Structure formats: C-alpha cells, structure tokens
Amino acid sequence: MRRVNNLGGPARYGVTGHGAEIASLPRRLCDGWKSAAGRDAERRGDVSTANAIRNGAAIVLVAGRGDDTSSPPGRGGVVSKSAEAPAAPESSRQRPGRRQLMLNAAAVCGGIVLWGAAVSFARVGLPSPGQVLARAIELVRSGQLLADLVASLSRVLAGFALGVALAIPVGFLMGWYSTARGLIEPFVQFFRMIPPLAVIPLAIVTMGIGETPKVFVIFLAVFLSSVIATFQGVVSVDKTLINAARVLGAKDGTIFRRVIVPASTPFILVGMRIGLGSAWATVVAAELIAAQSGLGFRMQQAELYYDLATIFVSLITIGILGLAMDRLLLALEMRLTQWQERM
C-alpha cells in the first residue's frame, strides 16, 4: 500500500464505506477484485480492512488532484496492493487541466502587454501589437495572407506527405531486411548530416525555380527524419512479442502486419512530428531564397520596404500554424498509442 501517486504528491488513503461513496469508482473494479484484495489484506494481518473489503467496500487511493477519482481503471483510482492491483499510469500528460490553460492564457496576454510596453516606452523601432493587428486585418481582407498561407502550407503538406510515404516503407525495409539496411543506411546517414537548406542551390539549378525544388527540399527533410525513426521502431520491437506471435501460428506476413507495424507506430509518429517541424522550417527558408508566393516570400518582400508589421504578421502566422499542426499530430499520436504504458 505504499504507493506514491504519479503526480509526485503524497497519496491519501481511506477506506470508503458501502454504497454511495464508491459509486464513482468503476463498479467492476470493486466487484472483480474485492475478494483478492480482501485476501491480501488478510494476509497482511489487516483484519478490519479485509472485512471492509469483503463487505463491498474498497480501498481507494485518492490522487492529489480532485478530478482523478472518476477516471477509468488504471488512470487514477487504485485498489489493493501492487501485484494484484491494476497499475496506475499517466493522468497528467493527457489533460493539462483548467488551471494550466489559464496560466498559459495569462502568459500570452502578459507577453503581448510587455511587447506593447517595450515598443511605446523604449523606442525599439518595432511595430506595436496594435499596428501588427491592423496590418493582419488588412492582409486578411485583401486575401493576401490567405494566398500566402495556402502557398506555404501546400508546399509543406506535399513535401511532408511524399517524405512520410517513402520513409515508412523504406524504414520498414531497413529494419526487416539486413541486406536492405546495409545498402540504404550509408546514404541515409550521409544525407542526414547535410542540412536540407544546403541542397537548395543545387535543387534550384537542376529543377528550376518552380514548385518542384521547394517541395523536393521539404520532402528530403521529412524523409530523412522519419526514416530513421521508423527504422528504429522496427529494430526495437520486443523479440518476445515476435516469438509470442510465432508460437500462436503467425508466419512472417502476419507478424509484420499484426506485430511489427503496431509496435513501431509510436516511433513512426514521433518521426512524423520531427519531420513536420523540419518541413516547416525548410519551407520558410526555401521561400526566402527563391519564390513568388508564400509566407517566406512575403517577409522577404516586406524586408525591401522596411515593412516590419507584415514581417510580424508572417512570423506569427508561421508560429501558429506550426503549433496547430504539431498539436494535431500529437493528438493523433495520443489516440493511436494510448495502449502504451507511460511513466
């Protein structure tokens, strides 16, 4: 019973009575295991606890945070001792909680106020939040912001989709067949060391100044970061799981589909998130160098006219879009890998 909850604070224990008080605890948790919990308590010589459990009560571990008692089995409420009790993994990582969101919002507002104060008192030569907002409204009305945004986003998505589409099969190939690994790995490791941006001059010379070189560079950035992650995922699949599938009659094809693919999904998703980050970084840089549209191009134009407000609007848009896409992938990751035991 000496378990500290995963939020770090000390846990409170209590024996709840019959009926209403345990209603919030999942019923099946109490019913299924009250006998085992009772036996355990009895062995420890804790007779009153054992009796309480046998009468339908349960030992409830109340986590430090108030909202955790209603969570499903394994999330918050824990019955009985460690070996026969369901483990209690995460809770803090998935739900930030209202307090955290309030703090976030307050920090953002505070930042904007500080920015405004710095501009008006310190004469730093930067546009004020109001000016940036006005320019943003202007750019939205004229449709230019949307056009730039679509141009940049479509490059990112095209490069990202192509990169991931190639990285996943190649990563699996490398992890599954040592021959493929031996042949492909030197190239992957070598090109990984070259920043994708360094390829831009070459791409422009050989592919012209259209969309192709930009999408290519993004593709390269995404491919290189995702392929390693996928490969790592396949290599680190627990051999016991493969053996377990084999003894249940699975052949290679089934093992691949039903064991390797799901087991390496967490790695692939992490690789995709890293890939998305580098795609976003690459597109802006590529547009700064050679483009006729996009957020990077707009900033480059604004630079010529000393139009700081437009640069600010572009930067903030890039930040918000990148964050939104990352959160989207994170949500997907949480959904697809919720089976993982998180510490």
Next chain:
Amino acid sequence: MTNKISFRNVSRRFAHHGASFLALDRLSVEVAEGEFVTMVGPSGCGKSTALAIAAGLLEPTEGEMIVDGRLVHGPGPERGVIFQQYALFPWLTVRQNVEFGLRIAGKRAAERRAIAQHFIDLVGLADFADSLPKVLSGGMKQRCAIARAYAVDPTILLMDEPFGALDALTRVQMQDQLLDAWSRELRTVMFVTHDVNEAVYLANRVIVMAARPGRLYEIIPVDLPYPRTEAIRLSQEFAEIRNRVWRAVYHQPTTAPDSAAQENFGEVK
C-alpha cells in the same frame, strides 16, 4: 503411456563474440502424454534453451527434438508457450489478445468470440475483457497470456518461468489455478522454473539440470497425489522431496561454487 515430448541427445551451441559455448549438452528426456514435468537448475543450465527448442523457437545444433512422434521444425499451434515476460500485445485488449491465435487459425468471428470468452472466464478476467494490458497487474497479465495459449487448444504447454516475475503470494494462487486447469483438461506440461518449491509442488517429475555446460543432472519423481493442496505443501513427504531436489540443485559436485549464489540474481532477462 506414449511419449509426447522427446529430447534425444539434443545439444545447442551459441556463438558469442566469436567464441562458441555449449548451452545444452546432449539432453535426453522423455515426457509422457498428460504428464506435468518441471525443469529446475542453476543459472546457465540450459533449461530455457531446452524449452525454446521444444517450442521450435530454436533449432538444436545436434540431436533430435521430437514432439508427437515428429521432428520439430519451427513452432506449431499444438505447442502453447507461456513466457516469463507475459508477451501480451499491448495494443490489443485482453479479448483481442486471446483471439490472436484463433484469428490466425482462420476461425470465424462468432466462434472466435465464443472460444475467447470461455477462456477469459476460465482465468477470471471477464471484467477486464475489453481492457488494455497496461491496466492489468502482473498476475492478471499472466492469466491473460495463459488464456491466449489455451485458446488455440494446444496439447502441450511449454512454460518458461511463467510466475517468475510475480510476488510470492500471487505465485501460489497462480500455481493452484494452473494445476486446477491442468487436471480438468488433460495437457502435457513442461514447466521451467528456478524455484524448487514450485518445481516440486506442481510436478509428476522434477528434471534437475546442471550448468556449464547445461545438461541433465537427475530426474526426481514426485510421488504425491493430485489435487495438490496446502496440506500437501506443508507435509513431511513434500519437505523430503523438496530437500532432495534442493540438494540436487544447490550441491551439484561438478558445478562451480558461484553458481548457487547466482541463482538468486540470475535469470533476469
């Protein structure tokens, strides 16, 4: 009784950093149909290797591994294997884990579900049928693994220290449940353990192995009736057999003196 599992001069050599070492040296053991044998011995006695060979997960370097009168080539659904590390698929629920082998065997959905439900009930996990393994305790995970192995209806169960990671109390419960299931549905069981009490409590015969190289040391019959009960566990007869097995395991004349001490710390994979 016919022989279900036969090791005939089975040896296994592993290459390790250029050098090769003999993990199993000419093991010859016969296990009869319906028998419950346990295999016990110090670290490095090749007991897990022997089990993996019987399972078809390892090929013998020399000798013949025969199951049901046929040479073993690879794993087969007639041999269920239970691993110490449970080896549940963490992305599948208890029910989906139990259905895994049935799906491979090409059973229809309704039949799969019925069979899975039967074995989930048998191991007492009905309330957790749709839970993911991460919410289960160690004992519950191992019960799920047992249900998964039973579901494909193997005639042989090969168990590699299945209760090794459980605490002593849960372990005793699991032993009783295993014997209960074994006595109801006749299966041949080969059970590897490093716990002398467990080896004696479960078995018809205890196979004691010796280390470096791993080889057969002694086979000790356990002439105690089934069902095994707490009374038997605490009886004088049990103690005598346990002491005999204990001496065979810990006082092997040819074993290096450090191996007994290692027994307590080794075998952690």
